[in-house]
Structure formats: C-alpha cells, structure tokens
Amino acid sequence: MDGNLNALTTVFTEFYYWVTVVFMFLIHVGFCMYEVGASRHRNHMHTLMKNIMIIPLVTVTFFFFGWWIYWSFPNFPFFGGLNHEAASANLPWSQNMAPNLSDRITGVFWAAFLLFSWTAASIVSGAVIERIRSSALWVHAVMIGSVFWIIDAAWGWHAEGWMVKYLGYHDAYASGVIHAIAGGYALGVIMVLGPRIGKFAADGTPRDIPPHNPWMLTIGIFLIYSGFWGFYAACNIPAISPEGIGGLLTGETWTATNIYLAPTSLSAITFNFLMSMSGGLMAAYLVSKGDAFWTFSGGLAGIITASAGNDLYHPIQAMLVGAVGVVIVYKLHHWVERTFKLDDAVGAVAVHGYSGVVGLIIAGFLLWGAPSSPYEGFATVNPVGQTLGAVIMFGVLGWLPGYVISRIQAAAGVLRIPVEVELQGLDYAEHHAYEDAKAAIIEADKAALMGSSKVPAE
Amino acid sequence: MSTIGYDSWAVDLAEVGPVYPFQGYEILMVALGVIFWIGWHRAQFVRESQHLEKAKRMGDTEKINALLEKY
Numbered sequence: 001m002d003g004n005l006n007a008l009t010t011v012f013t014e015f016y017y018w019v020t021v022v023f024m025f026l027i028h029v030g031f032c033m034y035e036v037g038a039s040r041h042r043n044h045m046h047t048l049m050k051n052i053m054i055i056p057l058v059t060v061t062f063f064f065f066g067w068w069i070y071w072s073f074p075n076f077p078f079f080g081g082l083n084h085e086a087a088s089a090n091l092p093w094s095q096n097m098a099p100n101l102s103d104r105i106t107g108v109f110w111a112a113f114l115l116f117s118w119t120a121a122s123i124v125s126g127a128v129i130e131r132i133r134s135s136a137l138w139v140h141a142v143m144i145g146s147v148f149w150i151i152d153a154a155w156g157w158h159a160e161g162w163m164v165k166y167l168g169y170h171d172a173y174a175s176g177v178i179h180a181i182a183g184g185y186a187l188g189v190i191m192v193l194g195p196r197i198g199k200f201a202a203d204g205t206p207r208d209i210p211p212h213n214p215w216m217l218t219i220g221i222f223l224i225y226s227g228f229w230g231f232y233a234a235c236n237i238p239a240i241s242p243e244g245i246g247g248l249l250t251g252e253t254w255t256a257t258n259i260y261l262a263p264t265s266l267s268a269i270t271f272n273f274l275m276s277m278s279g280g281l282m283a284a285y286l287v288s289k290g291d292a293f294w295t296f297s298g299g300l301a302g303i304i305t306a307s308a309g310n311d312l313y314h315p316i317q318a319m320l321v322g323a324v325g326v327v328i329v330y331k332l333h334h335w336v337e338r339t340f341k342l343d344d345a346v347g348a349v350a351v352h353g354y355s356g357v358v359g360l361i362i363a364g365f366l367l368w369g370a371p372s373s374p375y376e377g378f379a380t381v382n383p384v385g386q387t388l389g390a391v392i393m394f395g396v397l398g399w400l401p402g403y404v405i406s407r408i409q410a411a412a413g414v415l416r417i418p419v420e421v422e423l424q425g426l427d428y429a430e431h432h433a434y435e436d437a438k439a440a441i442i443e444a445d446k447a448a449l450m451g452s453s454k455v456p457a458e
Numbered sequence: 459m460s461t462i463g464y465d466s467w468a469v470d471l472a473e474v475g476p477v478y479p480f481q482g483y484e485i486l487m488v489a490l491g492v493i494f495w496i497g498w499h500r501a502q503f504v505r506e507s508q509h510l511e512k513a514k515r516m517g518d519t520e521k522i523n524a525l526l527e528k529y
Contacts, residue, residue: 242471248467248468249467249468249469249470249471250468250469250470251469251470251471251472251473252472253470253471253472255471262467263467263471263474263477268477279494282494282495282498285502286498286501286502286505289505289509290505290509312462312477312478312479313478313479314478314479314480314484314487316487316488316490316491317478317479317480317487319491319494320490320491320494323494366461366479367461367462367479368460368461369459369460369461369462369465370460370461370462370464370479371460371464371465371466371467373467374466374467374468376466376468380460380465
C-alpha cells in the first residue's frame with residue numbers, strides 16, 4: 001500500500017466486505033429458522049442439520065475450486081478459453097489465498113462470494129424438506145454452491161463475463177445470478193424427488209401442509225431480509241478512482257460501482273431495496289388474500305424481481321416492478337403445483353426462480369440501451385439479452401444440472417428417504433437415541449409419580 | 459438511445475446526475491405510485507369487508523363460549 005490514501009481505501013474496502021459478510025450470515029440463520037418452522041416436529045433436527053452442513057461443505061469446496069472457477073471461467077469455453085492468469089492468483093495454493101499483508105482483499109472478497117454460494121444451496125434445501133436424503137442434498141449443495149452458481153457468476157457477473165459483453169446482460173443484485181439459478185435447480189430436483197406424502201389428495205388437489213411454528217418462520221424471513229440488505233452492499237465495490245478501473249470513467253470523481261464496475265451508490269440501492277420490498281409485500285398481501293407466509297415471502301420476491309436493475313431504477317419503478325413480479329410468481333406457483341403435482345415446500349422455486357426470471361426480463365425493457373459495463377465494445381442492456389440470460393441462468397445452469405444429478409441419484413437409490421422413515425419422521429430414524437432417551441425419561445417420571453413415596457416433598 | 463440517458467459510462471462523473479429510466483416523467487411515476495397505494499387500500503377494505511361478513515356467520519355459539527372461557 002503506497003501512500004496514505006491507498007492504505008485508507010484498502011483498509012476501508014477490507015472492512016466493508018467483512019461487514020457485509022457478517023450481515024449475510026443472517027441469511028443462513030433465517031433460512032434455518034424458516035425451514036425448521038415450516039417442517040413438522042418429527043423432522044426438525046434433520047432439517048436443521050441438512051441446512052447447517054451446507055456451511056462447511058460449500059466453504060471447503062469453494063476454497064478448493066469454486067473461487068478458481070470464478071476467475072478462470074468468464075470466457076470459457078467459447079469466447080477465449082480459460083483465463084489462467086487471473087485464475088492462478090486464486091488457486092487454493094496461491095499465496096493470496098492465505099494471510100498475506102500484501103493482499104488484504106482476496107479473503108474478504110472470497111468470503112462475500114462464498115456467502116452467496118451458501119445462499120444458492122440453501123434455497124434448494126428449502127424446497128426439498130422432509131423427504132430428501134441428507135447425503136443427496138449435500139452433493140447438490142456442493143454442485144450448485146461451488147460449481148454451477150459460480151460458473152454463472154463468471155459468465156454473467158464478472159466484469160468481463162461473456163454474457164455481459166455479448167448479451168448486454170445486466171443483473172446488478174442477482175435476480176438471475178443467485179436466485180433464478182437456485183430456483184431452477186430446485187425445480188429440477190423436486191421434479192425427480194416427488195412430493196411429500198399427503199401433499200396431494202387422491203384426486204390431485206394440493207393440500208397445504210401448515211408450518212408447525214409461525215413465529216420461527218416469521219423471524220426467519222425477516223432475518224433473510226436483513227442479510228439480503230447486506231448482500232446488496234456486498235454486490236458493490238465501495239470506493240474506487242477512475243484510474244483504479246483502468247480509466248474507463250473520465251475525470252477524477254471517485255465512486256462506488258456495481259459488480260460490473262459501472263457507477264452506483266449505496267444511496268441508490270437503499271432507496272430501491274426498500275421500495276421493491278414494499279411493493280412486493282403490498283402486492284403479495286392482495287394476491288394471496290392476506291395469507292401471512294405468502295405476504296412475507298412476497299417482500300422477498302419483490303426485492304428479487306427488482307434486483308437485476310436496482311442500481312438504476314427510480315424507486316417507484318422498483319416498487320412497481322416488485323409488485324408486478326409477485327403477482328406473476330404467485331399465480332405461476334399455484335398453476336405449476338396444480339398442473340404438474342410438484343411439491344415446493346417453501347415456495348423456493350417461485351420466490352427465487354420465477355422472480356429472478358421475471359426480474360431479468362423486465363430489466364431488459366426498462367433499461368433498454370443502458371450500458372451494461374463501462375468497458376468499450378460491450379453490448380447495451382436489451383430485452384433479448386436479458387431473456388436469453390434468464391434461460392441460461394434458470395434453465396441451463398439451474399434446472400438442467402439439478403434434474404440430471406437427481407435422476408442419477410434416484411437411479412442409484414440414494415435420492416429419497418424410504419416411505420417408512422418419512423412416515424415415522426427423519427428425527428426418529430436418524431436420532432432415535434434421543435427419542436428413546438426421552439421416552440425412557442418420561443417413563444421414569446411416570447413411575448415416580450405412581451409410587452408417591454419417590455416424589456420429592458415440597 | 460438509452461432509457462437512462464447514457465449510452466456509455468465513459469463520462470466524467472462530476473457531470474452526471476440522475477441515472478434512472480424515463481427522467482422527466484417523475485410526476486407521472488409518482489402519480490402511478492400513489493394510484494397503486496390508494497388502490498391497495500381500496501382493495502384491502504373490500505377484501506376485509508367480504509372476509510368479515512363471511513367470518514361472522516362461521517361461528518358456532520358453543521365453540522365461541524368455550525373460547526371466551528379460555529381467556
């Protein structure tokens with residue numbers, strides 16, 4: 001760090017990402033609470049463990065190869081091959097990937113992306129509760145968290161990604177890059193996995209399986225909102241000079257940029273985060289006829305729908321985009337559920353996947369002609385590029401691998417838990433010692449009660 | 459032609475102000491926003507009235523009495 005200003009910027013950037021990562025941890029806390037709140041008593045520990053173990057598994061694999069993929073894949077395979085130069089600095093044995101006082105940013109930037117990886121995996125986790133084998137889910141978590149989402153990040157989120165360059169793809173706060181891919185992946189898995197026992201009546205009518213704990217669900221979703229706000233900040237580069245981005249901007253004014261190095265501000269995204277959340281909540285309340293959980297999730301769906309363009313929308317545009325998106329995804333969720341008998345336990349495919357797709361397409365129209373990047377020669381934002389981007393995110397990198405890997409797991413007999421275990425509950429099956437111990441203690445208490453001499457006197 | 463007024467970011471940021479689409483139509487956008495807000499209240503009033511009307515005929519006297527005894 002030569003010079004006090006550079007030192008200050010470096011330390012500020014390091015601290016900035018560290019803070020966003022800590023906020024983003026709340027997303028995972030929220031997902032855990034939401035999933036446990038939505039599951040039935042007999043599946044609590046399994047649901048919790050299924051989601052908790054995503055953390056270490058995705059973290060170590062993201063260290064080993066996920067981060068390398070981000071830096072090497074922006075133009076792979078058709079537009080220039082692997083970027084060995086950028087990637088070599090991010091190999092797990094690189095000296096940048098360790099305590100190193102000449103590089104204070106790689107660790108915190110890596111962590112910000114890693115937290116996105118957990119989120120992608122956790123979105124899938126919610127859709128498949130109460131019937132998937134943990135082992136199967138954990139393979140999916142590694143595949144989406146450390147392979148497929150980071151390929152899509154390299155293609156559509158890296159400042160030099162081919163989708164940005166040739167399609168004019170613009171997805172500043174990850175409508176597609178996180179949410180459409182995770183929703184698409186979840187759809188691929190649940191198509192093979194099948195519904196929970198009892199989800200559909202004999203005539204095919206879907207039943208609502210109510211959450212066992214509305215409080216946990218409510219706190220969970222609000223923790224997700226809090227983390228999502230941190231996520232928005234994590235999608236920015238906080239302070240950079242025109243020289244620092246290769247003179248792509250002219251003049252001397254420093255700025256925050258989005259992930260594409262295009263100028264933006266925390267003020268802009270704060271307006272739009274809150275207005276899109278509000279539009280989503282209001283529309284979801286109306287369209288769901290006051291259903292509490294769809295209303296809460298609607299706030300999230302509103303933000304996700306507006307996220308692609310939330311660096312550039314007017315706040316009222318963000319509100320209306322969030323509202324429109326929620327109505328579409330709510331209707332689409334119920335149509336898919338009724339028509340194809342798919343059980344998406346927490347509405348993850350709708351809230352994340354359909355919202356992401358709708359948000360990308362709307363951004364193509366609203367931001368038509370806006371520069372996708374400050375680099376010269378990059379395509380501008382346009383509806384065709386955004387729609388193709390949505391297909392790539394949701395379909396090619398999300399749904400397809402989710403479906404194929406699930407089919408392989410199903411063929412090997414390792415995807416779904418046995419019917420007998422599903423009926424008695426995963427917690428009894430996998431934590432029977434706890435259940436047995438509890439039963440034994442209850443028996444002992446009852447025995448003490450029957451023999452009054454053994455009951456302690458007051 | 460760009461909806462945000464910029465075709466390129468190769469500009470001096472000191473001279474850049476608003477960057478949202480359809481600048482100049484702010485009053486129209488606010489009007490749309492207010493219509494959405496007022497419309498929401500109207501729709502919610504109508505929905506709630508229908509719900510309350512339906513709900514007031516659902517109660518079973520014995521069950522209501524039992525509920526009152528609970529608290």
